[in-house]
C-alpha cells in the first residue's frame with residue numbers, strides 16, 4: 503500500500519533526524535525523509551536537498567512538506583514550484599514536530615494528500 | 628538606458644566585488660538583528676554565480692539572468708537565496724525576447740522581480756526587508772524614463788538608510804520586535820549594492 507510521504511525541512515540536520523526518530527517509533531511504513539541543513543551541512547536549508555527528499559518520499563500518493571523557520575518555507579515553496587507537481591504541498595504555518603507527527607499518523611491510515619493536510623490543519627487551528 | 632549581455636555581466640561582476648569586499652560588514656549587520664550569515668550567504672551565492680557565468684556563453688539577457696537565478700536558489704542557504712533567486716528568475720522571464728533591454732522593458736522586469744520577492748516572502752513595504760529598497764527604486768524607474776545613474780544610486784541609498792528606523796515585521800529580525808529598531812536591514816544593504824552596481828554600469832556606458 504502506498505502512503506503520502508512526509509518531508510521534514512529544518513535548518514538543522516539534527517533536528518530533522520531527531521523528529522524522524524520520534525515518528526519512526528510509532529509509524530514504520532510511512533515514507534519520512536529529511537532535508538536538514540545546507541549542502542555543506544551548515545545551519546540553513548537547501549533547495550537541492552529538499553528536492554531529493556521529495557523524490558525519495560514520493561510513493562505515488564503525493565508528499566507533504568513541513569518546515570521550521572521562514573526561509574525554510576521559502577525554499578520549500580521553490581522546491582514545490584520546481585517539481586511542477588500537483589501532488590507536493592507545503593504545510594504552511596504548522597508546527598514541524600507536532601504537525602509532521604500528526605501528518606504521519608494520518609498518512610498511515612491510508613488517507614489522501616489533501617485529507618492528511620486538512621487533518622493537520624484541523625489539529626492546530 | 629540599455630542593457631545587453633555584456634553590461635549585465637559587468638553588473639553582476641561589480642555586485643560580486645562589493646559583496647566579497649563587504650562580506651564581514653553584511654554579516655555584522657545580520658549579527659545585530661538576525662543570525663549573522665547574510666554576508667556568508669551572499670558571498671557564497673555570488674561567487675558561484677560568477678563561476679557559472681564566466682564559464683558559459685549567453686545570447687540573451689534572459690538566459691544570463693536565468694542562470695543567475697538558478698544558481699542563487701540552489702547555492703544560498705538563507706532567505707536571501709530564494710528571494711534574490713526569485714527576483715532574477717522573474718526579471719529573466721520578463722525580459723525574454725527584449726534584447727537589448729531598454730528602459731521600459733527593464734522597469735517592467737523590476738516590477739515582476741519585486742512582485743516575485745513579495746510573493747515569496749509575503750512582505751509589504753515598511754516591514755524592514757529588501758522590499759524597502761526595491762519598491763522605491765521601482766517607483767524611481769517608473770517616474771523617470773531618462774535619468775542620471777547617480778540619482779538611481781541615491782534613491783537606493785536613501786531607501787537603504789531608511790530601514791534603520793523601522794521595526795521588523797518579516798524575517799528573523801521580526802522576533803526582536805522593538806529591539807530591531809536602530810539597525811540597518813542587511814538584505815536592504817545588499818540590495819543597495821545591487822542597484823549601486825547597476826548605476827555604475829549605466830554611468831560607464833554613457
Ligand SMILES: Nc1ncnc2c1ncn2[C@@H]1O[C@H](COP(=O)(O)OP(=O)(O)O)[C@@H](O)[C@H]1O
Nearest residue numbers: 573665668705706707748750756757798813814
Ligand atoms: N519574508 C521576507 N520577505 C522579504 N525579505 C526577507 C524576508 N525574510 C528575510 N528577508 C530579507 O533577507 C535578509 C536576510 O537574509 P539572510 O541572512 O541571507 O537569510 P536568513 O534570514 O535566512 O538568515 C533580511 O535582511 C531581509 O532583507
Ligand SMILES: [Mg+2]
Nearest residue numbers: 661662664665
Ligand atoms: Mg541571516
